[in-house]
Amino acid sequence: QVQLVESGGGLVQPGGSLRLSCAASGSSFSRYHMAWYRQAPGKQRELVARMTSGAVKNYADSVKGRFTISRDNAKNTVYLQMNSLKPEDTAVYYCNAALMFTMQQYWGQGTQVTVSS
Numbered sequence: 001q002v003q004l005v006e007s008g009g010g011l012v013q014p015g016g017s018l019r020l021s022c023a024a025s026g027s028s029f030s031r032y033h034m035a036w037y038r039q040a041p042g043k044q045r046e047l048v049a050r051m052t053s054g055a056v057k058n059y060a061d062s063v064k065g066r067f068t069i070s071r072d073n074a075k076n077t078v079y080l081q082m083n084s085l086k087p088e089d090t091a092v093y094y095c096n097a098a099l100m101f102t103m104q105q106y107w108g109q110g111t112q113v114t115v116s117s
Helices: none
Strands: 004-007 010-012 018-024 032-039 046-051 057-059 067-072 077-082 091-099 105-107 111-115
Touching: 004 091, 018 032, 018 091, 018 111, 032 067, 032 077, 046 067, 046 077, 057 067
Parallel strands: 010 111
Antiparallel strands: 004 018, 018 077, 032 046, 032 091, 046 057, 067 077, 091 105, 091 111
């Protein structure tokens, strides 16, 4: 069982930056593929960025060049650095952990990101 706790959301002006953090409880963090999803009002949840246990990274086209996912296995934490934020980035951002070679996955409670002037 893994518990995920996100932090770092908030209100930011267009063009600004935020860094989200997701702290995972439990052991074997390095065996989890970690990802950030987001869900805007009235829209489906979408993948924003993913980083495998082997450190392979994938990004949604809409955030490439602006967002960076990283992880610190020693701290059981995954990050999402978000730069050049746009109003369309406004959403609840969720952390996801998927255990390698299984169907097990876990979600955080979400953190609100609002980009507005």
